[in-house]
Amino acid sequence: MTVPTAPAPAGLTTGALARRLGVSPATVRSWERRYGIGPAHRAPGRHRRWEPDDVAVLEEMCRLTARGVNPAEAARAALAAAAGTAPALPAARNGAEDVNGPASGGNSLPVGTVRPECRGLARAAVRLDAPELARILGRSVDELGVVVAWTEVMVPALRAVGRKWAVEGERYVEVEHLLSWHVAAALRRAADRAEPPAGPAALLAGMPGELHALALEALAAVMAERGLPFRMFGPALPSGALLEAVRRTGPPVVLLWSQLARTADRELVARVVRTAWGPQGARVQPVVLVAGPGWAGPRRPPGTLRPRDLGGAVDLLTDLLLR
Structure with missing residues (x-):
């Protein structure tokens, strides 16, 4: 007689979710504690499992904070969007920002004090979020011009992934390849656009x-x-x-x-x-x-x-x- 095995738990662990988002597990737990962004369903015990809908909320929060939106405002907007109430998009912060704080974590690309666009680019690269990479790069070129987009957005992120790749080895090669491809694509589009x-x-x-x-x-x-x-x-x-x-x-x-x-x-x-x-x-x-x-x-x-x-x-x- 065969004893049936218990089904594998669904969803992502907090650690797996943090790696996917490009932040530390401590950041995920902090967001849950401060802003109420947590798993909708919790299994008995202390191990949380994040379902696709939960992950989508956190991904939206990451996109907003990557654009310079205050984390509290980003959390409210992400939760409202998930509920279908769609509030007005919070205003982004302007100017440079240091991303080496606690929210960065071991899965981030430490880029130092940079423009919000560069911070968003680095986080999207770690998440392997190709659509967000394309959006940030295209908008940076259009709004800042190629020189500023290259020197203040693209280069710091590329250097950060190069340093990470040198330390971590093959673990970050995929991040470097995806980021480089999208940077090249954005620059090529800018070069081909002119008469x-x-x-x-x-x-x-x-x-x-x-x-x-x-x-x-x-x-x-x-x-x-x-x-x-x-x-x-x-x-x-x-x-x-x-x-x-x-x-x-x-x-x-x-x-x-x-x-x-x-x-x-x-x-x-x-x-x-x-x-x-x-x-x-x-x-x-x-x-x-x-x-x-x-x-x-x-x-x-x-x-x-x-x-x-x-x-x-x-x-x-x-x-x-x-x-």
Whole structure:
């Protein structure tokens, strides 16, 4: 005779729910105690189980607090939405905010004192909340402009996930991949949205072997936003292809990106600097910019300019393309 086994308990434990939301279990318990956001049904004993409707309320609260809404107001709005009363959306707080407080917990991305948009981006990334990532990034680009969205929203979150990935290993690789993909998608949409301007175009490319391309994507998006013509060749352009692209397109400016010192090939840059085109007696050479931390050091490659940051690169490109 077979003895029937007890059915597995339904719903999520508090620990599993906290991992899903990207907050600490202490935060979940604190929200339950302070704001009455807890499981609608509780089994006998001390172990709480969170059903899908309970989880949806907390996910909505996370989205609201990620946008800068006060936790108490966010809790009221999330509970009202679950009840179908749909109150007016609480006002978000403006300005920078420190997210390294108790609410962050071990499952968060500690990003320091940042804009509310960055805090929301970090929390959505840990939750693997793709729709919220897309919403925050799209709104940041639209409302703040590409430069501010990149430097104050995207970069701090990307750096935080990089630090977390380095410490935690494969546990956070999925967070980094999802966040990077959505950042690239948001920047690509911004770059593709503008009408392609006429005139000689700058050539943008990553050095051979350089696989990091998000900063190049950000540069292209800013150039599109400002109506500056460019051709984007992306990361890891082989040396022969780079030289051929310069000869074939005759760019007034070439910007070469290196994230890592090992990809900063000075000899190849010297060959690009010497590349010329046009009729005999009136041949033209490009102005070459080397950008990215791979070029750090006291001496830049001869015959080149080295912008310090995204804004500096755009200013240089503007001067060189419109002169």
